[in-house]
Amino acid sequence: MASRKTELQHFVQKYDWDCGIACVQMILLKLGQVSDDSAIYKLTDSLGISKSVWTIDLANILRRFEIEAVYYTVTCGVDPSYKDKDYYKDDFNAEETRVNMLFGKATDIGIKIVKKSITMAHILSMLDRGYVAIVLVDSSDFTCNFCAKKNNTMDPTIYSIFSDDSEKQYHGHYIVLCGYDTDLGIIYCKNPSLADVECCVNIPVFDMARKRHGTDQDIIFVKVKTP
Secondary structure, three states, X not given: OOEEEOOOOOOOOOOXXXXXXXXXXXXHHHOOOOOOOHHHHHHHHHOOOOOOOOHHHHHHHHHHOOOOEEEEEOOOOOOHHHHHOHHHOOOHHHHHHHHHHHHHOHXXXXXXXXXXXXXXXXXXXXXXXXXEEEEEEEHHHOOOHHHHHHOOOOOHHHOOOOOOOOOOOOOEEEXXXXXXXXXXXXXXXXXXXXXXXXXXXXXXXXXXXXXXXXOOOOEEEEEOOOO
16 A cells, blocks of 8 residues: 545635535535536535534535445534634534534434544555545644645645644634555645645644544545445
């Protein structure tokens, strides 16, 4: 296992809140489920999703399209401590109720959730088996080697593609993990906030960003091709 990459059509998010929806769109396009974004945004409206998307919402959307997926998380529900984070403050109480209700009925409606912290070795193994993954990361800690090079920054660890917030406040963002190269120590991903086709991130940087408090280590695996 040295390298693997799954090609995905890039899709840019429309708003400042729908990065996760854009990630689902990329996967649906890969699987031939949709040809444009009209169906998925109609579905978000019917599910009561408006300007706030949680990982279980993404798992639920995939289920509605009859896509098999497995959702790993360390927290089955909303962590009440997130109320104090600026990122989660808007409509927190209403969203807490809605999201916890969805977690409560997840098994009955066919959403597969595994409460578990997984390793990078597990993630790379899943990619090697033909899966891609929607991952929640802390964007304040997420840096891209390709983007740093284009912006004439020699050290990608000091260049964030999302934020120049010096206080490093948590800001959740969804990406699609689509490949890796262990010889180079990097992962490849689709970032819906950028028009660029692909981002390249050092594995330790990615691993740190996905484990930050606020992410719940959320990751959804979807198989898109045979090994």
